[in-house]
Amino acid sequence: MNSPEKRELILRCALSLIIEHGIHGTSVPDVARRAGVAAGTIYQFFQSKEQLIDTLYQELKTSMGAALLRGYDADLPYEERFRLIWKNLFFHFIEHPDEFRFLTRYVDSPIINETTRRGTDEYKPIRKLLREARRSGAIRNLNSEITLALLYGSVISLADLHLRGTPIRGKVLEETIRSCWDAVRGSAQHQ
Amino acid sequence: MNSPEKRELILRCALSLIIEHGIHGTSVPDVARRAGVAAGTIYQFFQSKEQLIDTLYQELKTSMGAALLRGYDADLPYEERFRLIWKNLFFHFIEHPDEFRFLTRYVDSPIINETTRRGTDEYKPIRKLLREARRSGAIRNLNSEITLALLYGSVISLADLHLRGTPIRGKVLEETIRSCWDAVRGSAQHQ
Amino acid sequence: MNSPEKRELILRCALSLIIEHGIHGTSVPDVARRAGVAAGTIYQFFQSKEQLIDTLYQELKTSMGAALLRGYDADLPYEERFRLIWKNLFFHFIEHPDEFRFLTRYVDSPIINETTRRGTDEYKPIRKLLREARRSGAIRNLNSEITLALLYGSVISLADLHLRGTPIRGKVLEETIRSCWDAVRGSAQHQ
Amino acid sequence: MNSPEKRELILRCALSLIIEHGIHGTSVPDVARRAGVAAGTIYQFFQSKEQLIDTLYQELKTSMGAALLRGYDADLPYEERFRLIWKNLFFHFIEHPDEFRFLTRYVDSPIINETTRRGTDEYKPIRKLLREARRSGAIRNLNSEITLALLYGSVISLADLHLRGTPIRGKVLEETIRSCWDAVRGSAQHQ
DNA sequence: TATGAATGAGGTTTCATTCAT
DNA sequence: TATGAATGAAACCTCATTCAT
Incomplete structure (x- = not known):
């Protein structure tokens, strides 16, 4: 196993x-044990x-950012682009539950470095x-930060619900996305 | 200062x-120091x-539950009731930012006892x-769990935004609530 | 309840x-709780x-010393006096198992003050x-300290055995005492 | 120094x-200091x-058990075997005073695990x-548990006396053993 | 480069003791 | 005199980190 692989294994x-x-409940030796390396080895990769x-x-944030834009096409109608992003985020989260939990649980944690948290947008x-x-009148006339919060909040909330055992798929998923849209x-005009 | 007051002080x-x-970054002596008591005193109140x-x-969860229903009246129209609850929750959160942060940050934490977390609904x-x-046709035909998630998720998300410095009040708040509604x-009929 | 009684209760x-x-496993508050007094009260009686x-x-040592000589009569033959003392000690121990355990368990403990341990003989x-x-030739010509150790050791050892569930009484007790004698x-002459 | 040696050092x-x-008066850091290791090191060897x-x-109990039977030979006459065991135990104790003190002081201590205490016989x-x-008539017709207690009790008692400054050796030792025998x-027959 | 035994600072917790009531 | 809440020193123990191998 080469170094980048070992690094990834440790992170996973x-x-x-x-x-x-x-x-708090995870010690460095614990991580080492699960990764099958010595505790000291972890310090070869991380300070x-x-x-x-x-x-x-x-x-994980970078990975989420990449998933977000999968298949993005600026030529699609706004609604389609909204739907795409919503679904990209939703599926990324429910397909990677641990990443989802980690990102949402520790987003505000003092454990995460302030500069790391800001990082790239x-x-x-x-x-x-x-x-x-908004400028084009295709969506509600609301501060984009607010609209983003509504979008992001709804995905988080529904991915969480799904992972807790209320399946969201098929027609229910479609209706849910329509609700968010x-x-x-x-009451803005359709594009 | 009597005992219940001291207990509350320690909790605060x-x-x-x-x-x-x-x-993890808060030690018992830290809490004791800020509360102006000895470390051992904390163990008089908590095991x-x-x-x-x-x-x-x-x-904090109980306190949030109480805030949620402030002024609730089953005779009000659905939209009014929805608005009331949304605002109750939103104002409770932005007026008690620490409680808000604590509840959302640690809801899923393994630090919180499983039975405590379930607790009362x-x-x-x-x-x-x-x-x-939903039965009366006043709202969208979606599983109530999903609707609740949408409602709760939007409040969380917007309270967070507000506390991060994007003020949500006045007309913006009204429009935001309308958006959530x-x-x-x-496309359900108005009541 | 008057003071001496409370003091005795605390000790018991x-x-x-x-x-x-x-x-080590007994805290002052534990003692207070069992005695039905406040922890501070114990410090009214003991420093x-x-x-x-x-x-x-x-x-307990004084009490044992008193029991030891119950019915002692210097006019009795040596064997009778030996038997009396052996039995006094044995019955004192098996009738007061806690005192027995305490005295034997902590006789050498650094917890007991050196001067207390020496105390009276x-x-x-x-x-x-x-x-x-020994001088009279009635018993074996052995240093009295050794004879005393043999006597005391045998009583301790047999009281312990008795309290652990091997009953020593009646003819068995008689034979046991004879053995010690x-x-x-x-091979000294009979008196 | 290798691991087993360090472990032994810590125990000693x-x-x-x-x-x-x-x-109670010995803290883990105390032990670490005397052993010349860090406190944490002790927890590498003991939970x-x-x-x-x-x-x-x-x-220590195992070590005593081994000492007990040194040179034991079932072909020797009963008295010889008795003397051998008596002396084995006595010399083991006086040559390892700390082990002797530890074993006798803590045999009944609630600090010692019940299963550990029972352990092997x-x-x-x-x-x-x-x-x-007893069956062969070579010794007194007494329950073997009692005879064992007499034997063990006498050794304990005399080892204690010896270690407290009353030397038991040479002719005195011989006479003492004869006394125990x-x-x-x-009055059983000689073998 | 990889190891893992050793470190020791710092955590949680206990409990003998005090003192205002 | 009696109380028991409060104290805080000191206990046990963990674990991020180091370094000789």
């Missing part, structure tokens, strides 16, 4: 342990436990989309 | 420290640090309201 | 708790936990008896 | 400190202070010897 094992027992967690946070393209749509669009 | 100091430094945190969680009256409204109501 | 409760959980235990040790009359008997007397 | 240092200051003490008890071969000797043998 840290993630699963943290989801199970919390950051400290904190930095490992920071790195994990960054990578994963939602930049969405902000742009929302600003354009109604919130965003308001 | 624990809350503020946990918001600042996380549970352990864990139980202190559990108690905090329970009390604060949202029971809302579930009932949503079920009735649109999501819930869908 | 301390004794029973110490036998159950050890000195410290250590001094309470010292006092307990002293009183409970065995003085016995030493005298053994010296006389044989050890002490040796 | 714990033993000497416990004899000096009691279990807890309690388990360290349990282990110590077990090892170190005296099994002696019980067998005593039963045989007289107690056991009674």
